[in-house]
Amino acid sequence: MGTRISMVSVSKLYSGFRSVNSISLSANTVKECLFSTGIVPSEIGLLINTGIYRYRNTGEPSIASLIQHISMPASRIKPSGKKENAFIGGTFSFDLGNGGCGWLSGIEIIDGFIRTGRIKHGIVVTADSEPFPGFSENYRFYSAAASVLLSGTETEGGFSHxxxxxxPEFSEDFTGLTRFGKKKGRWGRRNILEIRExxxxxxxxxxxxxxxxxxxxxxxxxxxxxxxxxxxxxxxxxxxxxxxxxxxxxxxxxxxxxxxxxxxxxxxxxxxxxxxxxxxxxxxxxxxxxxxxxxxxxxxxxxxxxxxx
Amino acid sequence: MNGKCHIESIGVKIPGKRLTTSELISRIKIPGMEKFGLLTGIRERRVCSDTEDSFSLACDAARDCLAHSKYGAEDLDLVICCSITHYKNGLSHLYEPSFSLLIKDVIGAGKAMTFDISNACAGMLTGVYVAENFFRLGKISTCMIVSGEYISNLYDHALKNIRTPLSSEISSLTVGDCGAAVILEKAPEDSEGLIISGFSTFSHLSGLCKGGQNKRTPGGYMKTKSIKIHKASVANCLPIVSEALKANNLTFDMIDYLIPHQTSRSSIISGAIRLYESEDKKPGNLVVNLRDNGNTASTTHFLAIYQYMNEKRFHVGDRIMLLCFASGLIIGVVIFMMDEIIYHYGNKD
Structure with a gap:
């Protein structure tokens, strides 16, 4: 059994000081993936979020669970409408961080769970947005989100290798961190996201x-x-x-x-x-x-x- | 090869600095807080000194884990860091590069693949869940799952904002700092290995506990609807535990040690009573190790196992159930049989 790409969905690109919430951007792309393929949320075994810069530097719960909540409300309700016990074998979600490689690491994990037969479908979603617009230094990324829906396939092919x-000798080459301090042109001290390259x-x-x-x-x-x-x-x-x-x-x-x-x-x-x-x-x-x-x-x-x- | 894995070694780093509950509570001038220590079962917790942070705790725990292991860092195929907090050099939160990559470099795990997982207090057990699947696929032979939690900085925000004993930030006073690491390896043919079951995200309950970085002060905050999250966790874990036992032909009395996520003594005990009633049977022991540690977030389960092994409480053949609860709401079950690992911690059995 291999893993094929059933659907990929992307958001618009946002830039500048507009406050764009990475969670709702992500959730919209997940919804589009599900809508386009006709796969119901309860069939999604794993949802992995691999975005790094997130809405208001949220630490917990995982961003993935918040995305799941917005985009896959039906995953918590059985077709019978009963809520009780509806979650056993339902969607499990978590965040994965691996810089610019996180998206492919997420795909590797879902491919593994499909290959072992534990899930039939999984979604890797990723988004970055400025945590507090205007309170960053050298942040130069679009606010953008993308989801890819992966499914098992009995045919040859799919992901491998x-x-x-x-x-690690270049680990200092690029860092994204927050530091507490003043930002030029702004009043007071804040937690400021700083990109160093x-x-x-x-x-x-x-x-x-x-x-x-x-x-x-x-x-x-x-x-x-x-x-x-x-x-x-x-x-x-x-x-x-x-x-x-x-x-x-x-x-x-x-x-x-x-x-x-x-x-x-x-x-x-x-x-x-x-x-x-x-x-x-x-x-x-x-x-x-x-x-x-x-x-x-x-x-x-x-x-x-x-x-x- | 059965594709199963088991725990080969565990390492822990507990900071040296102590903070007692009475010392912490004395900083809040509101009535009704006198029984906080009694209700939570927390007498003291360890907190980071000025030279410690999430990264140093994780690295020290990884080193301790390797010191108890037959493997060297160079043997590790995968390193997963599962901390919620990624504080490095004090309260500077590192988003990238990943902690796991830096830890790999510090310990010298040259060939290991790395990534971070963040799943609130279920982080390390989510790491176990993901790693176990890599073992099933035959992709790895050894793996380290590590976490360093510097969460005592939550006190600053909480102490400024708590006005009543029912404040949403009251649970911030239960936390303590800790690092933990575990090495998994392929299980022997005759071993049942780690049994993983029921990992689910009840995302409609994701709003019951929220935390993140403060906007205008260093460190973080955590706001919890404690009573609601406790009730929801217990109600939703009953069918998951039941199914985990049934699927593995076990009954609750066949579990020797039940180790739930360590939040507070009163909630652990009341939750356990609901479980016993639901299953109509009791496990041998309920583990509560909050007294000297507090709630150490993603590291609680492995800290508890480590301390019990060092106190020589386990025996080979004891069956352990780890029950994880975390904001999200995440519930999951890991069951395993205690094996020769206890001999690495001075047990003679």
Whole structure:
């Protein structure tokens, strides 16, 4: 049994000082996934949220449970309408954090639960938004959300060969943290979200990603010529042009163009997937490489073999 | 290979600094708080010093776990950090890179895959749930699940805001700091391994306990509808426990130690009584280890097991049930048989 992508849904992109709630953005994409596929909430075994920057820096409950509450109200009620005991075997949700690679780590976990037969469907949802708009330094990401609904398939193909490579020597290259202090132009002291990025971060990401792809291909026995499409992370800025040069890939590397000076963070690869889904390049490709890069530096890679090809 | 896993070692880091309940309560000038210590069963809790935080607790617990293990850090295939709080360098909350990646680097677990899981007080048991599936798939042979909880900073916000004993922040006074780590390994062929059952999120109850970072002061806050969350937890756990027992051909009296999430003595005991009535049977022992620790969030279960092992209370063959409750509302059950692990903690049995 493998895992196929049943649906991917993305939100609009928001930028600037508008207060956008990452939880409701996420919940809308989950609803769209369910509505488009006709899968009822009670069939979703796992819901994993992999967003990092969240509404008001919420610590508990998990953001995933709040998303579940908004988007999947029916999962708590049996078709009979009885609420009692309705949860046994119902949806379980939690948050997963792995920087820009969290989305693919979430997919790996759901793929595992599908393979062991514990669930039939699972959702990985991810969103980032400025926790307190205007109270951040160097925060440059869109408020954006994306969900991917995964289902078991009896046919050949689906996700395989999940690999994660880490480069802890670059762990200081990119950090997202809150510190208590003053922000220029603002009165009083607050908890301020601060993004710190070294000058060499983009270059290091490109190097690590290219080295990881080489290692991945070596370990799995594939060559770059076997890959038809690459669904990559969309940040940091400059990653994709650098990767194109380094990988010298003849295949298409999906880039999400948005014309604004902001970046897509954890939802980046899901937006790339949606683009390729819409222009049919995903369905037309046999071997698709998911390549995520994030702070750490971590690189996660997985192969998706299209059951339809 | 049966794909099952079991607990190979446990490590804990308890901060040295003590804070007694009477000392804490003396800072609140409202009537009706005198019985707080009696009701919660908490005499004191350990709190971080200026040089400790979530990260240092998690790293120290990981080191302690490795010290009790036959494995070295380089043998670990997976490291999952499950803390709610990610404080590093004091009260600076780190969102990325992941804690697990930094812990892996500190302990030297070069080949380990890493990610963080956050699921309130169910964090470590959610980590066990996820890791157990990796064992079933044959993807890993060893795994460390670690957490460091620096939650005593909740007191500052609570002490400023508590006006009555029924305040939504009263539960913030029950917490204590702790780090815990557990190594899982493949179980022997004849072992039943970890039995995991009923992990569910009752998301319509997610509003009963909320916490996060303060806007205008360092540290965090937690607001709990204590009575409602207790009633909801007990009501919803009855069928889950019942099903977990039935599915494994067990009855409640076959459980030697029931270890629920450690919140307060009165709620643990009243919840346990409801469970006994529902199952019409009692487990051998109900574990309440709040007295010197308080509620240490995601680390409570493994702290309790660690302390009981060091106090030489367990025997090989004892059946343990871990019952997790957490805001969300999360309920889940883990059952396992105590094995030779106790010998690593000075037990001779």
């Amino acid at each position: 999940f690999r994660t490579y880490t480069f 070294s000058e060499t971060y983009v270059e290091d990401c490109i190097k690590c990603a290219a080295a990881s792809v080489d290692r991945f291909l070596g370990e799995t026995g594939y060559s770059m010529g076997d890959i038809d499409l690459i669904i990559p992370s969309q940040s940091p800025k400059g990653l994709l042009p650098g990767l194109k040069d380094k990988l010298s890939a003849s295949c298409k590397l999906v880039e999400v163009r948005n014309g604004m000076n902001r970046e897509l963070h954890t939802a980046g690869p899901a937006f790339a997937l949606k683009n390729s889904w819409n222009d049919n390049s995903f369905i037309a490709s046999e071997n698709i490489l998911f390549l995520t890069v994030g702070s750490g530096i971590s690189v996660s890679i997985a192969l998706f073999q299209n059951p339809s090809c």
